[in-house]
Amino acid sequence: MVNVFRHLKSYKWQISAVIFLTLVGILLELLLPTLMANVVDIGIVKGDISYIIKIGLLMIVAALIAVLITVGVSYFASQTAQGFGRDVRRSLFVQVEDFSLQAFDKIGPASLITRSTNDVKQVQDVLNMVLRMMTRAPLMLVGGIILAVTRDPGLSLVFLGALPILVIVILVISKKAIPLFVSLQKKTDRLNLIVRENLTGIRVVRAFNKVNFEKSRFNQANEDFRDTGIKVNQMMAVLFPIMMIIMNFTNIAIVWFGAIRIDEGMMQVGNLMAFLQYAMMILMSLVMLSMGFIMIPRAQASVKRINEVLAMEKEIEDPQSAKSTESHGYVEFRNVSFRYEGAEKPVLSHVSFQAKPGETTAIIGSTGAGKSTLLKLIPRFYDAEGGEIVIDGVDVREMSQAELRQKIGYVPQQATLFCGSIAENLQFGKEKATEQEMKEALEIAQAADFVFKQEDGLHAKVEQGGANFSGGQKQRLSIARAFIRKPEIYLFDDSFSALDYKTDAKLRAGLSQMQGESTIIMVAQRVSTVIQADQIIVLNDGKIAGVGTHDELIAQNHIYREIAASQGIGVEGA
Structure with a gap:
């Protein structure tokens, strides 16, 4: 008591x-x-x-x-x-x-x-x-x-x-x-x-x-x-x-x-x-x-x-003397393993890769391969069971959670909007964002068309859970919320799944223009979404089954080739 x-x-x-x-x-x-x-x-x-x-x-x-x-x-x-x-x-x-x-x-x-x-x-x-x-x-x-x-x-x-x-x-x-x-x-x-x-x-x-x-x-x-x-x-x-x-x-x-x-x-x-x-x-x-x-x-x-x-002890806490990092956005997984509590086997096993500033790293694999879990380890929604996740040379467990997450623009798999206005939702990404910054973010996220068609524009009402928007519209608003932050690291957790191919292509084109020196790590189901990525990581049963560009994986990796073929993309599509 x-x-x-x-x-x-x-x-x-x-x-x-x-x-x-x-x-x-x-x-x-x-x-x-x-x-x-x-x-x-x-x-x-x-x-x-x-x-x-x-x-x-x-x-x-x-x-x-x-x-x-x-x-x-x-x-x-x-x-x-x-x-x-x-x-x-x-x-x-x-x-x-x-x-x-x-x-x-x-x-x-x-x-x-x-x-x-x-x-x-x-x-x-x-x-x-x-x-x-x-x-x-x-x-x-x-x-x-x-x-x-x-x-x-x-x-x-x-x-x-x-x-x-x-x-x-x-x-x-x-x-x-x-x-x-x-x-x-x-x-x-x-x-x-x-x-x-x-x-x-x-x-x-x-x-x-x-x-x-x-x-x-x-x-x-x-x-x-x-x-x-x-x-x-x-x-x-x-x-x-x-x-x-x-x-x-x-x-x-x-x-x-x-x-x-x-x-x-x-x-x-x-x-x-x-x-x-x-x-x-x-x-x-x-x-x-x-x-x-x-x-x-x-x-x-x-x-x-x-x-x-x-009385529940915090499983994820800031270290007593948190370390700061230079602002680059270099992400490295070093032999990382993770399992959910009570699970018989790990979701991720000995995962190692690097994601560099100015480059796009895509993660693809079958359902249950551990793609979303991998992404959630970076902002410390969970802590790795083994290995290290390093940003700019510092283990994320040695950084304060506030500083770590300030570096990240995260777009979850399930788009979440809050009651209020569109502007207030965008300001989750940047508290003092100007209207011009909001407009730019909405345009890159391909959301400007439906936002400014509404009578109140940026001040249009958002119902609980974004119930007055379609799945694709909610995803685009979530993406705009991440864009407005202009972080060092973008994390997209299958964030383009509700978009049609045309909107998907336009959004990725806009993303490549504004990327600059930011690191992009995206989880995707569609090969067409990751085809232009600088490196594609193929996950299979929690382990890395292949790393390379689209052309390299099509030529060398049978798992990636099967995924591409199931979506009508083969060697010719490369």
């Missing part, structure tokens, strides 16, 4: 204010029954009107101050809980942003979203309740018992029968509730996962006529969540009636034995009235504690899930 609750250090004075005000408020509330007893036993019995008025006014003032204190406690408790929730969400977001892709995949986006929203909300609500009620309940319980015993030690023996029963009921129900709360959070994860998959994959679901199947899958998860929630609520529904029965029988016992003691002259009426109020305070404090015992297990489950994220 240390990881989460370290955020409370920033709210020490608010928490101190809550505790102090709660203590003062309880002292005033505990004073009221005593004052009322004095009004009855002294003022009414003796007919002293002035005493009644004086004590009555004192009770009104005490009650008003208690009300103001309660407002203050609520204010500081809410401020602490809301601020704590904000800080934890921020810590989770920052932690996830620093995750390697392996760590991200290990937990999964659906669970991370649940932990950052639902779980944080659970902890936040319970913290608010603890500050407002759980600090109040023990103080009131102790104070009420002390004053009740002071009033009449004999009548206080009634509590010896009631309190153990209440405690046993609370403990039994809490013991059964904790596993259910843990299960409920896991079922929330499952429900979010199914909803997220359906929302993002709605086109696939409809295309394969799986709407009814997905409805059935959702209904099963939804009903499972409902059934677990009902079990939890049934326990709460049982707890409160039992507690109310115990409280009411306790009051009956107090009135019964109190009346006997009054009849015997051992107790006054005012004292009995005060004793009843203290008894209610004691029992109500136990009710508040029981509510805490019900809610805290659920918060514990949420805290554990949040801590799992916060």
Whole structure:
């Protein structure tokens, strides 16, 4: 729990204010029954009107101050809980942003979203309740018992029968509730996962006529969540009636034995009235504690899930003394190997090659050969299991991630756009890019035609995930975002696959014009995309099966020749 609750250090004075005000408020509330007893036993019995008025006014003032204190406690408790929730969400977001892709995949986006929203909300609500009620309940319980015993030690023996029963009921129900709360959070994860998959994959679901199947899958998860929630609520529904029965029988016992003691002259009426109020305070404090015992297990489950994220060690970290490099963009793989966590065999094995500034290096191979994985090792989305990846003579693991990625213009296989405008998406590549720079990048990426046909041009709206653009348009905007950066190294992960051949050819022509001394490394499926590359690397089953130009590989490499032939390109196409 240390990881989460370290955020409370920033709210020490608010928490101190809550505790102090709660203590003062309880002292005033505990004073009221005593004052009322004095009004009855002294003022009414003796007919002293002035005493009644004086004590009555004192009770009104005490009650008003208690009300103001309660407002203050609520204010500081809410401020602490809301601020704590904000800080934890921020810590989770920052932690996830620093995750390697392996760590991200290990937990999964659906669970991370649940932990950052639902779980944080659970902890936040319970913290608010603890500050407002759980600090109040023990103080009131102790104070009420002390004053009740002071009033009449004999009548206080009634509590010896009631309190153990209440405690046993609370403990039994809490013991059964904790596993259910843990299960409920896991079922929330499952429900979010199914909803997220359906929302993002709605086109696939409809295309394969799986709407009814997905409805059935959702209904099963939804009903499972409902059934677990009902079990939890049934326990709460049982707890409160039992507690109310115990409280009411306790009051009956107090009135019964109190009346006997009054009849015997051992107790006054005012004292009995005060004793009843203290008894209610004691029992109500136990009710508040029981509510805490019900809610805290659920918060514990949420805290554990949040801590799992916060406690995850960063697999990819900056070195203590990061090295800087000259700005050239020379990339070298030295005997690099890599495997995904849990995989039986490596995705890449002993890969070595060089990519030089001013040249284009293309990577081609069959599906699953490790092409995209190879590209993701360069910006340290993953770290190599063996070997070295060197940029300008420095191992990428010895560079700061910020400096390394500043050198790179990366275009992913799946084009990703963010809500906002086209200009804002381009500014991901260069924060202070001018409109002229944006226009140039769009023209080279062959995106200017559809961008400037829109009424708002660069300021046209981009829907979530770029849903208002076609696959090819999204790819071209992603490419323009990399171009605008003018980096030392361009990484294209099969970034031309959604383009027609004519647009592909124009884009590559524009790329060659603006390349200058930048290094280009591109993954491609089409031979026509890589045919003009300075060197082509053929990957097969994670190993390099050939390196050369198109003509050299056509002549010497049977794997490349087969790929080219499958696309209608042979020796004549060279």
